[in-house]
Amino acid sequence: MATPGFRPTHVVPGHGMPAWELPDPSRPTVPLDALLPVQLLERRGDWGRVLCANGWSAWVDARELVAVPQDPPVPGASPARTADPLPYLARAEQTLSRYRSAMEDLASGGLDGESFRDRTHGLRIGVVVEGEHVWLYDAEHGRWVYADGMRLSTFTTDEGPRADTGDPGLTATRVVSPDGP
Structure with a gap:
């Protein structure tokens, strides 16, 4: 039986997830x-306290939760602010450009194999x-982010949850109480 007023904001990923x-x-x-x-219900860095329909709650790695689509915006209301994927695209372009430059220098004989490894070390x-x-x-x-043109969210991460992500753009999660948003 569902807790009165329970309205899911997220679902657990398809592989399930550990809880604490x-x-x-x-x-x-x-x-x-x-x-x-x-x-x-609550965020503390990467950690999130979730409430299940039966009233049980636990702490999870909130970055792995899959957001449930919300109702469409009301006409005339200001659009919801979301994290911007453009800085991630810019970093990807810069990294690819640095790799391409090193590859061109290697191909033209301007770099030896060791110098190429040094120039490309740490590029991901x-x-x-x-x-x-x-x-x-x-x-x-250390995470994959997903954007669909409307919102940006963490898709999966390399590590377990930490107390502080250092990226306020992705930690601004809609938190609800049993009484509503």
């Missing part, structure tokens, strides 16, 4: 089932574009 009693990796609890609807890039959808690898924060 507190925002502390040493306090694991029962993992959450795949595609379970949850309501995000990932971009997948499919129509209006784009997945971009954010090497600075």
